[in-house]
Amino acid sequence: MNPPLLVFNEKGIYCAQADVYLDPWKPVDKAIITHGHADHSRWGHQRYITHHTNVPIIKHRLGQINVTGKEWGDTFKVNGVTFSLHPAGHIIGSSQVRVEYQGEVWVFTGDYKTEDDSLAVPYEPIKCHTFITECTFGLPAFKWTPQQQVMANINEWWAENKSEGRCSILFGYSLGKAQRLLKHLDPSIGQIFTHGAIENITQVIRPMANMPSTTLVTKETKKEDFKGAIVLAPPSAHGSTWIRKMVPYVTASASGWMTFRGARRRRAIDKGFVLSDHCDWNGLLQSIEATGAEKVIATHGYTDIFSRYLGELGYDARTEKTQFEGEQAEIETAKETTATE
Amino acid sequence: MKKFAALIKTLDSTNKTNTKVQALADYFDTANDEDKLWTIAILSHRRPPRPVNTTLLREWATELAGIPLWLFEESYHIVGDLAETIALIIPDGKEPSEKSLSEFLDDMIHLKSKDDVEKKAYLHKNWRVLDYYERFVFNKLMTGGFRIGVSQKLMTRALSKSTSIDEDILAYKLMGNWSPKKTTFEALILKENPSDYISKPYPFYLAYAIEGEVKNLGAVTDWYAEHKWDGIRSQVIIRQDELFVWSRGEELVTDKYPEFQKLIGVVPNGTVIDGEILPFPDGKIGTFNDLQTRIGRKTVSKSLLAKKPVILKAYDILEWEGEDIRTKSFSERRKILGALYDRVKKDIAVMHLSETMTFDSWESMAKERERSREVHSEGLMLKRKDSPYLVGRKKGDWWKWKVDPLTIDAVLTYAMRGHGRRSNLFTDYTFALWDEKEFGEKELVTFAKAYSGLTDAEFREVDKFIKANTLERFGPVRSVTPELVFEIAFEGIALSKRHKSGVATRFPRILRWRKDKKIAEANSLDDLKQMIV
Numbered sequence: 072m073n074p075p076l077l078v079f080n081e082k083g084i085y086c087a088q089a090d091v092y093l094d095p096w097k098p099v100d101k102a103i104i105t106h107g108h109a110d111h112s113r114w115g116h117q118r119y120i121t122h123h124t125n126v127p128i129i130k131h132r133l134g135q136i137n138v139t140g141k142e143w144g145d146t147f148k149v150n151g152v153t154f155s156l157h158p159a160g161h162i163i164g165s166s167q168v169r170v171e172y173q174g175e176v177w178v179f180t181g182d183y184k185t186e187d188d189s190l191a192v193p194y195e196p197i198k199c200h201t202f203i204t205e206c207t208f209g210l211p212a213f214k215w216t217p218q219q220q221v222m223a224n225i226n227e228w229w230a231e232n233k234s235e236g237r238c239s240i241l242f243g244y245s246l247g248k249a250q251r252l253l254k255h256l257d258p259s260i261g262q263i264f265t266h267g268a269i270e271n272i273t274q275v276i277r278p279m280a281n282m283p284s285t286t287l288v289t290k291e292t293k294k295e296d297f298k299g300a301i302v303l304a305p306p307s308a309h310g311s312t313w314i315r316k317m318v319p320y321v322t323a324s325a326s327g328w329m330t331f332r333g334a335r336r337r338r339a340i341d342k343g344f345v346l347s348d349h350c351d352w353n354g355l356l357q358s359i360e361a362t363g364a365e366k367v368i369a370t371h372g373y374t375d376i377f378s379r380y381l382g383e384l385g386y387d388a389r390t391e392k393t394q395f396e397g398e399q400a401e402i403e404t405a406k407e408t409t410a411t412e
Numbered sequence: 413m414k415k416f417a418a419l420i421k422t423l424d425s426t427n428k429t430n431t432k433v434q435a436l437a438d439y440f441d442t443a444n445d446e447d448k449l450w451t452i453a454i455l456s457h458r459r460p461p462r463p464v465n466t467t468l469l470r471e472w473a474t475e476l477a478g479i480p481l482w483l484f485e486e487s488y489h490i491v492g493d494l495a496e497t498i499a500l501i502i503p504d505g506k507e508p509s510e511k512s513l514s515e516f517l518d519d520m521i522h523l524k525s526k527d528d529v530e531k532k533a534y535l536h537k538n539w540r541v542l543d544y545y546e547r548f549v550f551n552k553l554m555t556g557g558f559r560i561g562v563s564q565k566l567m568t569r570a571l572s573k574s575t576s577i578d579e580d581i582l583a584y585k586l587m588g589n590w591s592p593k594k595t596t597f598e599a600l601i602l603k604e605n606p607s608d609y610i611s612k613p614y615p616f617y618l619a620y621a622i623e624g625e626v627k628n629l630g631a632v633t634d635w636y637a638e639h640k641w642d643g644i645r646s647q648v649i650i651r652q653d654e655l656f657v658w659s660r661g662e663e664l665v666t667d668k669y670p671e672f673q674k675l676i677g678v679v680p681n682g683t684v685i686d687g688e689i690l691p692f693p694d695g696k697i698g699t700f701n702d703l704q705t706r707i708g709r710k711t712v713s714k715s716l717l718a719k720k721p722v723i724l725k726a727y728d729i730l731e732w733e734g735e736d737i738r739t740k741s742f743s744e745r746r747k748i749l750g751a752l753y754d755r756v757k758k759d760i761a762v763m764h765l766s767e768t769m770t771f772d773s774w775e776s777m778a779k780e781r782e783r784s785r786e787v788h789s790e791g792l793m794l795k796r797k798d799s800p801y802l803v804g805r806k807k808g809d810w811w812k813w814k815v816d817p818l819t820i821d822a823v824l825t826y827a828m829r830g831h832g833r834r835s836n837l838f839t840d841y842t843f844a845l846w847d848e849k850e851f852g853e854k855e856l857v858t859f860a861k862a863y864s865g866l867t868d869a870e871f872r873e874v875d876k877f878i879k880a881n882t883l884e885r886f887g888p889v890r891s892v893t894p895e896l897v898f899e900i901a902f903e904g905i906a907l908s909k910r911h912k913s914g915v916a917t918r919f920p921r922i923l924r925w926r927k928d929k930k931i932a933e934a935n936s937l938d939d940l941k942q943m944i945v
Contacts, residue, residue, distance in 0.1 A: 211479050212487045212500040322427075330500065332424060333492055333835030336561060337868070342425045375885075376486045383480065 076152075076170060076177050077203070079391040084179060084203070086170060089149035092116075093168050093179050096394040103154065105181025106165035107132060107246055110396040120147075122156050124279055125164030128246065131275045143192065159183035160194030161348050162247030163276055169197050178362060179203040182395075184347065185354040186218055188251050190280055196361035203368045204359060205395065207349040208327050209377030215327070215351040221344055222255040228323065228342060230260050233299035238320040242306045242340070245269045247348050249303050250276055252325055256301065258283040264297070266304040266313070292316070309338065327351075359386070371395040415443060416451065416513040417546040423562055432562060436570030445597035446514040452601075453592045454558050455567040463523040464531050466494060466555060472532050476539055477501040489888040492835025495551030498539075505541040514592075520554060521593070559832065565804065575601060580615070580803045588612040589664055613647040613658040614684060614730050614738065615803040619793065619810035626794075626813060627774045634797055636742065636768040637777050639789035640812060641725050642700050642904065642918070643690035644707070648724060649731075650675055650683045657689075669722055670712060671762045678759045679752065682734030686801075687726040687766070693719070697788045701906040701916050725766045726753065727793075730801055738801035742809075745801070768795075784815045790903060791815040817901035818943050819923055820845065820935045823856055824896040827878045828889050830863065838878040838890070839863050839871050841922075843900055845913070846936040856894055857937055859913035860902065865922030874925075897929040898922050905943050915940055 078085050083095025083102075092099045098115030105111050105121075107128035112121070114133050121129060123140025130136065141147065143166075146155045151173075156166035161182040170177045178199040187193040225241070232239045243249045249269040256263055265273060265285045273285060286292075288302065297317045308314060309322065327347030328334045335343035349372075350358060359367055359381070367388045369378045374390035381388035422435040440448055453459070474484040479501065491497040509516075523531055542550055552558050568586065572579040582601070588611050590600060622629075629635065646665070649656040655676050657666045666672075669689060679685075691702035698720075705720055706712065729749040730738050737745060746768055753765045771777040777792070784791050791814035799809035822843035830839035840863040844856035866874065874896065881893040901923040908916035915937070 210487050210490060211477060211483060212491055212497060214500070214504070328836075331491060331835050332496060333831070333833045336427075336833035337835075337837070339427050341427045373486075373490070376483065380480075380483055 073173075076172050076175055076201075077179070079393065084393070086152060088172055089152035089154070091149055091152070091154070093170075094181060094395070101149075103156075103168050104129060105159065105168060105179070106161055108162070108182070110394065111181055120154075122164050122166045125166070127275050127278075128164055128272070131272065157197050158192040158195050160185065160187065160191050163191045163250065163279060165191055167194075167197060169199065175200055177201045177203065178364075180205055180358075182207070182349055183358070184350050185358060186215065188218060188254075188348075190251055190254050194358070196358055198363050200364060201366040201368065202359060202362045202364035203370060203391075204355065205349065206355055206369045206372035206374060206377040208347060208351055209355055209369070209373045211352045213327060213330055213347075213351045214353065215347060216345060218255070218346065221325075221346045222252075225252070225255075225323070225325070225344055226257045226260060228321075228344075229256070229301050232321050233261055236298055236319070238297040238299070238317040239301040240308075240314060240317060240320050240322045241301060241303055242309055242322065242324040243303065243326070243346075245305045246272050248325060248346070249273065249305075250280065250282060251346075251348070252303060253282050253285065254280065256283060260301070262286060262296065262300040264288050264292070264300055264302040266302070266308055268305050269303050288313075306338075309340065356384075413509050413511050413513050413516050413546055413549070415439070416447065417543075417549045419451075420549050420560060421545045423560060429566065432566060433570045433573065436562070436567060437573040440571055440574035444512070444514075446592075447512055449592045449595070449597045449600065450514050450517050452567065452571065452586065452597075454553070455562055456564045456586055457558070458591065459553060459556075459558060460517060460521045461524060462556075463520045463554060464535065468528065468531070469494070469498065469535070469551075469555065472535055473498040473502060473539070476536055477503070485887070489829055490836050492829060492831040495548055495555045498551050499544055499548035502539050502547060505539070505543055505547065509538075509542055509546060516550065517553065517592075571601070577601070583615045583803055584612070587615060588658075610651045610654060611649065611656045611664070613649060613656070614686075614736075614801075616645065616647070616660050616686070617802045617810065618660075618805040619812045620805060620807050622794070622811040622813045626778070629794065629811070632771055632774050632777065636746075636770060636795045636797055637780065637792045637813075638727065638766050638768050638795070639784060639787060640791050640793045640814065641688040641690055641697070641766065642788065642790045643688040643703055643722075643725070646687060646689050646724070647730070648672060648675065648685045648687065650679050651681055651734075653677070653681060667711060668706065668709060670717070671722055672724060674760050674762060678756050679763075680733070682731060683752070684729065684731035685724070685726050685749070685763075686728040686730055687724045689722050690725050692721050692723045699788060699904055699906040700918050701904075701908060723762050723764050725764050727766050728801060741798040741800065742795050743797045781813060781815060785904075788904075814903075817903055817923070818905065819899050819901045820940055820943075821897055821926055821929060821933065822859065822900050823894045823931045823934045824874070824892060824898060825856055825858055825894055826889055826891050827874075834863075834871075837871060838875045839866075841874075841898075843898065843920075844894070845940055846934060847913075848936055848938065854936070856931075857913050859911065859915060859937065859940065860900060860917050860920040862898075862900060862920045862922050865901075866925065870925055894931050897926040897931060897934050899924050899926055905940070907944065913937055913940075915944075 082097040082099055084093040091101045093103050094105055094111040095102050096113055100117045102116040103120045107125055112129045119136055119138040126138055126140040141156050143158055144155055146153050153171040155169045157169055159165040159167045159181055161184055168179045176199040178197045182205050183194050185194050229239045243252050245268045250273055263283055263285050265287055270287045294316055322340045323342035323344060324340045325344040325346040327349060329343030329345045365387055367381050367386045369390045370393045378388040378390045419439045423432050470484055474481050488497045523534055538550060568579055568582050572582055645660040647658045653676055655672055657669055657672055659665050691698035693702055702720055726749060729745050732748050781792050794811045794813055796809040822845050824841050825844040826842035827838040828840040830837055842858050842861050844858045846854045847857040848854045878892050882890045884891045900920050902917035902920040904918035906916050
């Protein structure tokens, strides 16, 4: 019997036949990168291959690297193994990786979501034999409300705060979530400010996406300018001196974790909007079914629970340990641009 | 219900006390009297008895959600709240219900006597139609203490805002054994007839721990000191030849302490005493551990009564000859209490007087404090001689001056996810000490659980460690690689047959994370046992 096409070793997900790694967490020679979040695109590889819209993003994060950009569906062969990238819908430039060798097909999702956020190219199910999936939100407790509804609620919240003379501070990750929020904010309500970490990465993405204009918060920004405005900030800004200038303000967080009342209360945030760049429970199950895969490997998130349930549904399911940060919801406040959710 | 669910949603969407008070006050201004009364009852932990046990709730919810029971249980451990878990896993209903809060509560009261088929039909019907927040509130009403980040104090403040009745008076009106089924908003809140309820206790006056140096309190001669006894703070009421015993948690515990029935006929009617229920085995004050067996029992057997008797250590007197004397000074109240005690002590051995002590210097008071552990007290209580008896926790006139806790360095061995605002975060820990065996071998033996004392940032760090260093999972509990050492503080210690270590500690909590220590440097069980006085 042939060895498995992809194995999980101490450096990452490895294709021995091609000597290529997928999203490795230790420096390697050749790395295919699904997307720009720091737990998937790390520093120190000799060669990076990724979707061309992710190129400016990882260059911004990692500096001068040797990187090749590919188009969706373009195939490239390495020692008989065919690779191609397909949209994952997680954030702008995010891909799934399809790997085929002698008729056997594996797909690695990286991070993904099924809903079209009108910023990232939407997720496409890819037929495969073995599906390596994340399951950050792999519990039946997670059910997303359509983005249109959530964004309407956010704009409503902003308008209400404005009518009370308050500043609205909305926390979301610098890469991905912040631009998704920005894209759907209603600029007719008021001015949109950004934290430096968000502004930098937004500038990188602007040439690829049409988004409302933003103003960077600086030392010179006047206290009264914040009245009625919205400020997009990374979660780490919560509780910092940076937001003091914005008094009186109301805070909110946009994340899948806001499903849990406890998660919001623990962070002492006023309002939680449930908005995630990952699949919810049904999204995961439907995606897996759509791939037609018999074998499923759960990488990060509630892997044990999720794969046990898949087993009951009749899949050949197992878990693999990776260094992707599925269960890292709690560290998020300590992070800047890096975390995925 | 629509209105109540909207209130809960508003309360849930803010972290600011004033906004919460305003939202509640607005609700009290507009809701009907029945709903108001139920809201007050619920927020002061007077919900109707649970109509359906949680095992059935879980089963029926998973059935409706179409998931296996084990998956529900796993989700529950992570969500950390049963009502919330059920609300989350059930497919969304779209229709807010036209039924009022009090109608729903009436339903639940009647549901209790129905059979399982009817109960299940009722739940499924409502779960299907209610939207997320209504479903959550509906489940909360059915399952539990309704803790939603609104304290009784906050609710009282809002009620005061809405009714223009003084907060302290409202707190008094809300105490005791009332039920929304037997009274009305008008009678309970608006009418002025406090004599309706002969069982009614007064709100307890509670003290804060002293801040800074004790000598900053001024002249030592202005203060009384007493030992801070470690039992159950209680109020004993004798009115109209009836006895009522209330614990500080506003629980009526009269039946648990039949010893005090002897007070009837000896202590005159119209007397309310504030004191501490203390274990008194072998004719002397025991440890809190001696009291444990009495706390859990509703009715007490003769043998337990003989083995673990209790006494009342009287601190204060709040009502005398039917009159509320809380505004009199502490020294005047103590004079009355002292005279009462002298008169009745030969007839009733169950009542003791907590001795008030005066000192000529703070230093000599400090010496008395050092003796606390010997006499099984937690330290001293300082009470200003001219202080009135206030309502709730107030600074200024009364202070706690506890002895420093005992401490020991222990190893983290098991962890469990927390609840409420700590859901999905490993915050409940079990700690172990070295048990030295023969031939220099040793093993870790668990001795205490603790879940407070770390900062949020530290909890996150430990949580990360636990997730990365899990050895085994036992349902919600994980065993972790023994690697982290913490300094554990506790108030008291006693031998115990119920604990694997043979030792029970009182109120263990984490003092600090000893990142500087390796597990080999943690203390042993012998070190702990040596602390037993």
